[in-house]
């Protein structure tokens with residue numbers, strides 16, 4: 001008898017504290033990914049910049065190659081974690097240096113530890129909110145040039161990184177290519193996080209009637225933020241369902257958020273609100289490009 005297709009997948013978001021010590025970050029990530037796998041996770045997500053502090057002054061020092069014959073230590077460690085935990089691993093992001101140019105890149109592994117895909121942050125985080133938050137990723141990073149999806153037994157899943165969440169086109173194209181979810185390793189901050197983070201996740205979910213999951217670093221200690229200029233991550237890693245409902249979330253502490261993505265929820269939302277059939281691409285053909 002053919003085995004029934006499972007209609008739900010378990011996801012775990014590892015909101016870990018990131019330090020200046022790469023080896024410690026890799027070890028902490030490993031422990032948490034293995035624990036998530038033991039607790040039944042199918043897909044585990046790490047935060048944006050999980051192996052290095054988040055800041056343009058740090059990227060070069062922590063950067064590694066991802067693809068090719070000599071991947072860096074973070075990639076070897078992530079591959080082993082995915083294999084040992086038997087999970088799909090959306091491996092947060094690391095600063096990537098394929099040759100001379102730097103990227104902020106998310107590597108994605110299957111349960112055997114094979115690299116399935118990489119997503120290079122497409123929209124770089126360049127903002128200036130005077131006196132609160134100035135960040136200019138483009139001063140050292142190059143932008144990625146492709147949209148990313150990977151295949152699972154539940155359906156394809158799209159991947160973006162943090163600032164990519166602000167661009168609805170990316171999630172919409174993923175949805176129209178059949179994705180059941182978008183996953184974003186992210187590091188919003190205490191200026192933009194309270195205003196935008198949940199709102200953007202709920203917007204992307206309800207725009208497309210699919211799941212959205214984000215994974216942030218935990219917030220550093222207040223003294224390190226005040227005295228050493230450490231990036232003040234917002235935290236609040238979350239899973240949002242197809243009608244914009246927050247299924248699981250947290251504050252800014254070191255924790256793992258778990259949730260079930262029940263595909264019946266997605267089918268039901270699309271039955272109740274048939275926007276996929278009702279779109280009028282004849283009136284907005286420029287948005288129809290990109291498939």
Ligand SMILES: NC(=O)CC(=O)C(=O)O
Nearest residue numbers: 125162163187188189192
């Ligand atoms: N860190 C980011 O890429 C994005 C962010 O913090 C924001 O959009 O706000």
